Amino acid sequence: xxxxxxxxxxxxxxxxxxxxxxxxxxxxxxxxxxxxxxxxxxxxxxxxxxxxxxxxxxxxxxxxxxxxxxxxxxxxxxxxxxxxxxxxxxxxxxxxxxxxxxxxxxxxxxxxxxxxxxxxxxxxxxxxxxxxxxxxxxxxxxxxxxxxxx
Amino acid sequence: xxxxxxxxxxxxxxxxxxxxxxxxxxxxxxxxxxxxxxxxxxxxxxxxxxxxxxxxxxxxxxxxxxxxxxxxxxxxxxxxxxxxxxxxxxxxxxxxxxxxxxxxxxxxxxxxxxxxxxxxxxxxxxxxxxxxxxxxxxxxxxxxxxxxxx
DNA sequence: AAAAAAACATGATATTAATCATATAAAGGA
DNA sequence: TCCTTTATATGATTAATATCATGTTTTTTT
Numbered sequence: 520x521x522x523x524x525x526x527x528x529x530x531x532x533x534x535x536x537x538x539x540x541x542x543x544x545x546x547x548x549x550x551x552x553x554x555x556x557x558x559x560x561x562x563x564x565x566x567x568x569x570x571x572x573x574x575x576x577x578x579x580x581x582x583x584x585x586x587x588x589x590x591x592x593x594x595x596x597x598x599x600x601x602x603x604x605x606x607x608x609x610x611x612x613x614x615x616x617x618x619x620x621x622x623x624x625x626x627x628x629x630x631x632x633x634x635x636x637x638x639x640x641x642x643x644x645x646x647x648x649x650x651x652x653x654x655x656x657x658x659x660x661x662x663x664x665x666x667x668x669x
Numbered sequence: 670x671x672x673x674x675x676x677x678x679x680x681x682x683x684x685x686x687x688x689x690x691x692x693x694x695x696x697x698x699x700x701x702x703x704x705x706x707x708x709x710x711x712x713x714x715x716x717x718x719x720x721x722x723x724x725x726x727x728x729x730x731x732x733x734x735x736x737x738x739x740x741x742x743x744x745x746x747x748x749x750x751x752x753x754x755x756x757x758x759x760x761x762x763x764x765x766x767x768x769x770x771x772x773x774x775x776x777x778x779x780x781x782x783x784x785x786x787x788x789x790x791x792x793x794x795x796x797x798x799x800x801x802x803x804x805x806x807x808x809x810x811x812x813x814x815x816x817x818x819x
Numbered sequence: 820a821a822a823a824a825a826a827c828a829t830g831a832t833a834t835t836a837a838t839c840a841t842a843t844a845a846a847g848g849a
Numbered sequence: 850t851c852c853t854t855t856a857t858a859t860g861a862t863t864a865a866t867a868t869c870a871t872g873t874t875t876t877t878t879t
Contacts (some may be wrong), residue, residue: 526676530867533735533770540782553825573827586876589825602783621681632690632806633752637794637814644787654860656782667775667784680837705856716839723857736846775859 532609535571535580537561539605540667542581542593543657551590561669570607578608580653598654606648680757685721685730687711689755690817692731692743693807701740711819721759728758730803748804756798 528536532635543563554572572591582594590603609636614626617642618634625631630638659665691711696702704722708715712788722741726733732744762807763782768775768784769791809815 526679527769529676530771536770536783544807564868566807566871567867569826570828570868573695576826583826584876585824585826585874586879587824589876591826601787619677620686621680622818625816629818630815631817632687632809632815635809636752636801640794640797642788645791647786653788656786659782659785665780665782666775667781668772668779704873714838716841717837719856720838720858726856733856735844735854739846739849739855741856754829 527531528606529610532606534563534568534608535562535575536602536605537667537669538572539565539575539580539593539653540656540660541600541669542591543653543662544667546590546592548582548592548594551584551588551592553590557591563621573584575605575608580605580608598657599652601649602651602653602656603645603648605653678756679760681721682756684711684713684718684814685725685759686712686752686755687819688718688722689725689730689743689803689819690806690810691819692741693748694817696740696742698732698742698744701734701738701742703740707741715814723756726757730755730758743803748807749802751799752801752803752806753798755803772811 529627537559538557541557542552544601545560554565557572558568561568572583573583575581577593579597580600581591581597583591606641618631620631620633620639622634625634627638656665660667687774688707688711691707692702695710702710704719708718711718720791722731722733725731726741729747730750731741731747733739733741768781769787770781770783771782772781775784777788806815810817
């Protein structure tokens with residue numbers, strides 16, 4: 520058995536986050552980018568990222584325009600969506616919320632051992648992802664505080 | 670799309686942890702338990718948990734004995750293994766360690782936005798899982814500080 | 820209008836993880 | 850020693866996720 524990737528997020532939501540970040544940094548309403556180019560820049564297969572971009576656009580995490588000169592872009596209001604919203608659009612809600620052991624009857628008042636151990640940290644993670652907007656991270660990137668090593 | 674379980678751990682390692690905890694609480698060398706009974710108690714399909722128990726026994730996370738009066742049990746030295754070791758036996762190493770976005774070139778010195786955001790909390794989680802032994806959690810269970818709502 | 824360029828919608832295939840099944844080997848009791 | 854009991858080894862099947870492919874619709878340009 521060999522696993523080398525962290526599974527807190529699905530591949531799909533990882534790709535989605537990369538694309539969303541990339542668009543937030545490099546596009547705007549009069550500077551759109553086509554699937555083909557996005558795919559190359561963020562290094563994700565075209566057909567795969569296309570599907571995700573469509574879903575993200577439908578849910579207003581990014582914007583899109585059809586036809587010549589069309590493409591995807593990130594509007595100011597798009598950038599106000601949170602990181603958790605990006606994840607939820609792709610992976611669905613509750614994914615990160617349930618008990619780490621998947622136990623139905625585990626909760627704060629009646630916690631399983633693992634819950635008691637890492638529950639508080641998990642809550643903090645969720646709070647962070649809930650409070651940070653795409654724009655927040657884009658700013659960090661613009662200031663070279665972090666990088667997008669695609 | 671619908672996902673209701675937290676995927677930080679695979680189903681397999683969740684089941685393994687349940688079994689390990691159960692055995693730590695309810696068995697010892699002269700009080701073994703058969704697959705069939707373990708399966709019923711922790712509510713995991715027999716054939717599935719059997720395979721996991723075999724792997725755990727091979728890697729000395731639990732103990733086993735064949736033949737009549739045989740079964741699985743948890744010895745004192747088994748109980749000194751850490752929670753992370755249980756996870757690693759089943760899910761493989763590094764699973765929890767890599768970048769949340771799965772980016773090759775992301776690290777402490779050159780972090781991606783998400784890494785920078787939740788990396789410290791993830792490190793704390795890993796430290797906890799590394800430092801807690803099966804015995805530690807079994808004690809918490811014995812003292813009714815936590816529960817095993819199987 | 821008509822043609823071309825793009826996203827949109829839908830579904831097919833491939834890969835991986837989860838689940839199940841069974842034949843083999845070891846241990847203990849008659 | 851032989852039969853029963855139990856874990857062990859191995860592999861088959863099913864389900865979920867990831868990946869790819871293609872026809873349809875909308876928009877712009879000529």
